[in-house]
Amino acid sequence: MASTFKGRxxxxxxxxxxxxxxxxxxxxxxxxxxxxxxxxxxxxxxxNEMQRGDVLVAGRNFGVGSARPIGDVLLRLGIxxxxxxxxxxxxxxxxxxxGLPVLPCxxxxxxxxxxxxAEVNWTTGAVHNLTKGxxxxxxxxxxxxxxxxxxxxVEAVLRKEGYLASR
Amino acid sequence: MGMTSIEKILAGHSNRREVKPGDVVVVDVDVxxxxxxxRPDVVRIADPDRLVLLHDHQVPAPTIAAANNARQxxxxxxxxxxxxxxxxxxxGICHVLVAQEGFALPGxxxxxxxxxTCSSGALNCLARGVGPSEMxxxxxxxxxxxMVGPTTRVNLEGELPQRVYPRDVIHFIPGxxxxxxxxxxxxxxxxxxxxxxxxxxxxxxxxxxxSAEFSLFPYDSVLEAYLQGRAKWPFEPVSPDPDAxxxxxxxxxxxxxxxxxxxxxxxxxxxxxxxxxxxxxxxxAFIGSCANGRLSDFAIAAEIVKGRQVAPGTRFIVxxxxxxxLLEAVRAGYVETLMQAGAVVTSSTCGACYGGHMGLLADxxxxxxxxxxxxxxxxxxxxxxxxxxxxxxVAASAVSGVITDPRDL
Numbered sequence: 393m394a395s396t397f398k399g400r401x402x403x404x405x406x407x408x409x410x411x412x413x414x415x416x417x418x419x420x421x422x423x424x425x426x427x428x429x430x431x432x433x434x435x436x437x438x439x440n441e442m443q444r445g446d447v448l449v450a451g452r453n454f455g456v457g458s459a460r461p462i463g464d465v466l467l468r469l470g471i472x473x474x475x476x477x478x479x480x481x482x483x484x485x486x487x488x489x490x491g492l493p494v495l496p497c498x499x500x501x502x503x504x505x506x507x508x509x510a511e512v513n514w515t516t517g518a519v520h521n522l523t524k525g526x527x528x529x530x531x532x533x534x535x536x537x538x539x540x541x542x543x544x545x546v547e548a549v550l551r552k553e554g555y556l557a558s559r
Numbered sequence: 560m561g562m563t564s565i566e567k568i569l570a571g572h573s574n575r576r577e578v579k580p581g582d583v584v585v586v587d588v589d590v591x592x593x594x595x596x597x598r599p600d601v602v603r604i605a606d607p608d609r610l611v612l613l614h615d616h617q618v619p620a621p622t623i624a625a626a627n628n629a630r631q632x633x634x635x636x637x638x639x640x641x642x643x644x645x646x647x648x649x650x651g652i653c654h655v656l657v658a659q660e661g662f663a664l665p666g667x668x669x670x671x672x673x674x675x676t677c678s679s680g681a682l683n684c685l686a687r688g689v690g691p692s693e694m695x696x697x698x699x700x701x702x703x704x705x706m707v708g709p710t711t712r713v714n715l716e717g718e719l720p721q722r723v724y725p726r727d728v729i730h731f732i733p734g735x736x737x738x739x740x741x742x743x744x745x746x747x748x749x750x751x752x753x754x755x756x757x758x759x760x761x762x763x764x765x766x767x768x769x770s771a772e773f774s775l776f777p778y779d780s781v782l783e784a785y786l787q788g789r790a791k792w793p794f795e796p797v798s799p800d801p802d803a804x805x806x807x808x809x810x811x812x813x814x815x816x817x818x819x820x821x822x823x824x825x826x827x828x829x830x831x832x833x834x835x836x837x838x839x840x841x842x843x844a845f846i847g848s849c850a851n852g853r854l855s856d857f858a859i860a861a862e863i864v865k866g867r868q869v870a871p872g873t874r875f876i877v878x879x880x881x882x883x884x885l886l887e888a889v890r891a892g893y894v895e896t897l898m899q900a901g902a903v904v905t906s907s908t909c910g911a912c913y914g915g916h917m918g919l920l921a922d923x924x925x926x927x928x929x930x931x932x933x934x935x936x937x938x939x940x941x942x943x944x945x946x947x948x949x950x951x952x953v954a955a956s957a958v959s960g961v962i963t964d965p966r967d968l
Contacts, residue, residue, distance in 0.1 A: 412934070459688045461690055480770045554603075
């Protein structure tokens with residue numbers, strides 16, 4: 393997996409919670425039906441506007457809430473990575489463990505307008521706003537966790553080691 | 560340098576002499592809890608005796624899909640010879656059951672694909688919610704990773720005033736200190752001797768809403784008495800080294816607190832004294848969940864509604880944390896008192912709390928709840944509003960039809 397992701401930025405605020413990403417009523421839908429309800433409460437129609445490869449930029453405490461598989465839903469939508477001022481610990485795990493790159497980065501909210509193009513190296517923490525020509529430095533997750541992302545998440549490891557029946 | 564209790568458990572489970580904030584450790588998981596269904600494609604697992612399987616979010620099955628999932632879990636139990644399984648009839652909310660049945664124990668690491676797993680921190684047990692994929696990894700390999708965060712020490716002193724509860728304490732803290740994302744909480748201080756296990760379990764559960772990584776209570780005489788005759792395995796309690804480093808210390812005088820609500824939408828920086836929102840009309844009042852579905856919550860609710868009636872136009876729903884709690888509440892007369900007042904007492908489930916079943920909210924409705932979350936859409940319609948309060952505040956509001964400070968009743 394590449395150590396950078398690049399795409400158009402969508403901005404979200406502080407305390408973006410799991411129930412906004414996967415509403416309760418969508419929780420028991422088939423995995424490929426869940427993504428179309430993402431942010432339906434706080435930003436109706438967003439899933440139709442966003443495109444594969446886009447980047448999420450958020451404020452403090454991204455992913456606060458339940459154990460719902462937020463990383464899985466965002467990956468299915470085609471989000472290439474998330475940069476936030478800070479992450480909730482469980483939200484962070486649920487991205488890393490399914491292979492979705494994340495980068496905690498102070499100052500990210502002020503550094504981007506919605507629609508700017510971001511180029512993010514999630515292993516070194518370098519963030520470029522290609523639209524404005526500015527850069528800033530995030531705080532990449534430890535190498536051990538980068539390796540899980542690069543491997544495509546923990547289930548990829550289990551599959552490779554024969555713990556799960558082949559599909 | 561000395562270690563905190565949390566650092567000691569992480570070090571002990573990762574074969575390290577010492578861990579410090581910033582480290583990533585791979586730990587052995589002592590107890591893995593699964594609810595409602597099991598993946599059918601798992602070929603081999605680490606250890607069936609470390610598993611606890613049960614039904615809670617969707618019990619009794621509200622849909623055909625849920626019924627099929629439950630059947631899948633029973634097949635898994637059969638296939639791998641899982642001993643610690645709680646079928647319908649012995650069911651309860653996962654975090655309530657693991658405490659009640661003595662699986663959550665001091666010094667151990669417990670994982671579960673539910674965010675309120677930190678509940679077991681009340682038992683000096685390092686417990687954390689993880690995601691579904693990670694839970695499969697733990698099921699197969701018996702291990703996972705944790706990042707060691709800095710730790711906040713909360714010192715509780717004194718005693719709570721009348722009609723102020725541990726639930727109010729855990730609302731007050733994020734209202735004044737915000738979230739604790741990436742950080743741990745350890746609870747200390749003489750005031751803890753005045754907080755019984757039910758209250759500690761409430762506080763540890765709601766620590767998820769503070770975004771804490773881990774939330775750990777000490778092993779003391781209160782916990783020791785609770786574990787007597789209950790613990791399923793031998794255990795080793797953990798306490799901090801005298802020179803443990805806490806990079807933040809919060810001192811709270813319990814006697815200075817008053818009833819607190821959390822306003823709808825989020826928890827950090829969003830609490831108010833109940834009196835500031837008193838008079839807000841409500842459509843539904845709810846007491847239940849892993850946070851407040853315990854016997855003492857029933858006792859408080861019953862005491863408040865005794866001789867009163869749920870206000871016209873208001874629904875009052877009470878859900879026990881387990882079948883065992885419901886039975887105790889029946890025997891103590893709490894269920895009769897609640898029903899006479901016009902409340903609905905349901906079977907044990909996570910149902911209403913997560914907006915799944917057994918009491919969803921309609922568009923524009925307002926709920927006050929002693930459950931776990933106030934997020935938009937959490938308990939039903941995204942157009943509904945959810946306030947959170949203590950069971951006393953909820954019960955007082957149920958009989959008044961408006962949010963009410965329980966001291967004013």
